[in-house]
Amino acid sequence: DVALKLLKRFQNLPDESYGFTDHKLLRRRESFSLPNQNSKPVPQLESSSVKFSVLMELAKMPSVFPSGTQYGHLRQFIYNHLSVDRKFSEDYGITEITNFVQKVTSVDKRQLKTSTNRPLSRYDKVLIVLDFLATLVSGLHLWRILCEIAYLFGKTLKRLYGISEIYEQKCTHYQVIGILSYFSRSIGKLNGQQLKDAYAYEAMLYAAEHGIIEFINAMREAKPALLSAVNSCNRGIFSYAIQYRKQNVFQLIHCLNGRKEMFRYSIDTFGNNMLHLAAHLGPPSDRHSRSGAAMQMQREIQWFKAVEKVLHPKFKEAENDDGKKPYEIFTENHEELVKDGEKWAKDTATSYTIVGTLIITIMFAAAFTVPGGNDQNTGLPIFLHDNVFTTFLIADALSLFASATSVLIFIGILTSRYAEKDFVKNLPWKLMFGLSFLFLSVCSMIVAFCAAIIDMISKGYRTNKWSIIVLIMLLGSIPIIVLVLSQLRLMKEIIHSTWKNRISTIEG
Structure with missing residues (x-):
């Protein structure tokens, strides 16, 4: 599970004043544990040790977010239609995940009982109806036979199409979204200096580099000032999105309304605007996802044209500190x-x-x-x-x-x-x-x-x-x-x- 993995890997968190204490997470230790896991107790952490932001680590883990998982058409269809309770994003989804996994992996009708501590979901109501039908046919043992057949059929499908793996991945995504929601509420209470101490700005840049749009949206909704995060070269999240060819992050610039102009006119310490950055070759991971060099070149030109539409026309002919225009850099870098x-x-x-x-x-x-x-x-x-x-x-x-x-x-x-x-x-x-x-x-x-x-x-x-x-x-x-x-x-x-x-x- 993600929370315990982070706690065991990094044993130093920001102190209580920053809203990220080890005690808060440790009190929720049982909630973050999936069933049948025998995890050892995590020792209490020293608040005086080197501070670490869990947000930083989440921003480096694109595979645990929906945007970082790529499936084929069939597996994506299965992923989209797997039923997972939407309340995961509100209370971290731990209780619901535990109950759901137990229900779908057992053919024993005792699992049809639902908890009285929360409202009945649509899935629980279906289980109650099935339990009633099972009672009607229990004398003929027909229900048991049907359950066994359904179980074997479902098990075959899971093995054939990897449904179990996809379901576990989707559960992980909802867990992480819940954890992110928890931290975003704490982020909203911090001031500028506390955000820096918690490495929140650096986390935003890492998220932009990896294309984790869920992370960026959660943080900007909690603290809009985090959108202005820049590195030592004065490059922000949209510069990172262009540099690393993260399309979902780049498209976010059109949702900023009045703040859009601030990012369109940004220039780094080398005099490069966003079109200069788009003129450089994209990362190999983006180019190699295309079949053949011609399709890779098409993608590079499309990125350059897309950024060109966003910027003010005067930036098309703007020169950087080396005296080079965007088109000149593009031609030079894409010659091969x-x-x-x-x-x-x-x-x-x-x-x-x-x-x-x-x-x-x-x-x-x-x-x-x-x-x-x-x-x-x-x-x-x-x-x-x-x-x-x-x-x-x-x-x-x-x-x-x-x-x-x-x-x-x-x-x-x-x-x-x-x-x-x-x-x-x-x-x-x-x-x-x-x-x-x-x-x-x-x-x-x-x-x-x-x-x-x-x-x-x-x-x-x-x-x-x-x-x-x-x-x-x-x-x-x-x-x-x-x-x-x-x-x-x-x-x-x-x-x-x-x-x-x-x-x-x-x-x-």
Whole structure:
């Protein structure tokens, strides 16, 4: 559990006057303990020792906050729909977590009893109804059987999709939000000097560096003055958000109303405004989350454009102490990334061009060597009036035209000038449409091949032809599935970053 982990790791907290005493936390020791944990008593701490802020440690732990946890679409859907009592944020969620875990991990109907010390939740009411139904069917032992089946089914789902792990993670998030709520109320009572002694300003900067928006929101609501936290170089939380590419923190600047101008005009000790900071390369963790150097370059330009919208126009041409403008710094720092992006785009386009050319050759030849051959008298295909043969002709033509279109698009990528602004929309659009037409051509080619084989089999086989047809269709679906799995991530990333990108659509 988070509180005990912090207490055991750091045995020195600010004294009583600052609102963060060890005694307050130790009195809540049992509340922060999950069931079946045999933790040793934590010794009392010396208030005269070196002071430590729990807030500082929370600001360095992004994984215990919802914003620091990234799931795939399926796991995120499970996370969003797992039921956890919202009262966690009010009383640290310890009692509710204990009760909830006991209820969902046991099939014994004794767990259906609810506590009389708090109002019944919706989940408790459901349990009472289930208990009543269990009583009705207890004579037939049907309830016990249903419970066992439900338990085994739930256990299988938990193992298959990691539901237990996700649930524990969500419980941890609510615990931490409760702990943060407790400390934020204490923070609101401190004056300026006490905030410095409690390292609250430093904690805000760490939270901005790690993108912990929950921490920043809780602190600014308790003490709005904490938003003005700066380091020794006069860089604040929004400078950190830009420097470390934390989008959720950067977007907070649009919620500040009147105080927004103070941050838009901020300049550090080196004469850099926020656009100068955006002109530098982002951290590797942000860039490497993109597929290929071209998509990384697109992300860098989007960040630069988003910050440019926020600042006053005069800052676009402002020089820092080194006499450099933001655009000059951006070009200088991204020169290698532009070259890498050009190489990646050309290599990708070359590979797809070869595939498209092969498809054109195959489908062009197939159009004149139709299945079943041609009538020697008329020259027309023998299977001309068959529906399956019509499917073959349509799929063949569609594959040929789609592959030809994709090849032309990829040739356009190869001959592009690769200026910085081309990475924003021009190159991603071409790559997206080229991939789409290539995917269509491959699918149509498989359909044409299957139609030709099925047409010949239906004329030659009298028995077991349907089993052969089904087998051919199953085998024909394999290359389509492989193509989807291999290229789906890149296509989704291009669509999201180009059409649904949240950075470039921020309104200043």
